[in-house]
Amino acid sequence: MSHAQEVGLSFSYFVPRNGYFSTPVSPFSLRGVGINFNKYLGIQTGATLYRMSGMNIVGLPFESKEPLLGPNFTIFVPVELVFQLKGKQMQFDIKGGGFFFYGFAQKLNYGNIDRAIRTYQQWDVANSDLTFQNNPGFGTHFGGELTVYVTNQFGVSFEVNYLMGSSDIPLKGNSLGGTMSGSLQTLPIDYKDAKIDFTGLEFSIGLIFGGNGGGGGKKRPPRRRR
Numbered sequence: 716m717s718h719a720q721e722v723g724l725s726f727s728y729f730v731p732r733n734g735y736f737s738t739p740v741s742p743f744s745l746r747g748v749g750i751n752f753n754k755y756l757g758i759q760t761g762a763t764l765y766r767m768s769g770m771n772i773v774g775l776p777f778e779s780k781e782p783l784l785g786p787n788f789t790i791f792v793p794v795e796l797v798f799q800l801k802g803k804q805m806q807f808d809i810k811g812g813g814f815f816f817y818g819f820a821q822k823l824n825y826g827n828i829d830r831a832i833r834t835y836q837q838w839d840v841a842n843s844d845l846t847f848q849n850n851p852g853f854g855t856h857f858g859g860e861l862t863v864y865v866t867n868q869f870g871v872s873f874e875v876n877y878l879m880g881s882s883d884i885p886l887k888g889n890s891l892g893g894t895m896s897g898s899l900q901t902l903p904i905d906y907k908d909a910k911i912d913f914t915g916l917e918f919s920i921g922l923i924f925g926g927n928g929g930g931g932g933k934k935r936p937p938r939r940r941r
Contacts (some may be wrong), residue, residue: 725921854880
């Protein structure tokens with residue numbers, strides 16, 4: 716097994732499915748920490764604190780193309796196996812594994828929730844009052860990273876990962892609403908199968924300092940601070 720030979724700085728972003736563009740909270744991120752088993756295989760881990768602008772909730776009796784949750788803060792911890800292909804001035808890593816995430820300071824997006832309920836119930840107005848139970852989530856991911864070495868001591872990396880995960884977030888409460896021509900009614904809500912949809916693309920652009928410049932020597936996957 717090899718030890719650390721490179722450090723780097725990169726900028727990562729997450730684009731969730733049916734959600735809003737999200738960014739990391741600097742400097743609370745450290746990614747790409749790991750070891751190599753041999754010339755081609757390694758393992759990486761790390762952690763990123765994301766400021767999620769908005770994420771969707773699935774497992775409801777209706778679907779929404781707009782995020783129903785957020786904003787919030789989410790800690791994201793991946794563990795991935797890495798297959799490395801190295802050239803003289805270039806390295807391409809194929810990655811895949813699992814991840815853990817946990818959101819806190821969670822908020823429901825009542826504007827989008829009420830619009831979704833109005834459409835589902837065929838109401839003209841709706842006003843919801845809900846509680847939720849927050850839980851940790853898990854998922855899988857895969858992707859790739861291309862590193863181009865400008866010199867033996869400096870490189871530029873481009874990385875894209877596709878994430879597929881979820882966490883339980885049961886919703887309970889009620890929604891008061893109705894049509895303009897009718898009377899208001901109260902709809903009891905118990906969406907026990909509701910889940911946060913942690914599906915989307917994570918991409919980053921980084922700078923790598925030190926190492927072998929892709930020359931084929933053993934090295935550990937780069938440490939990165941975002």
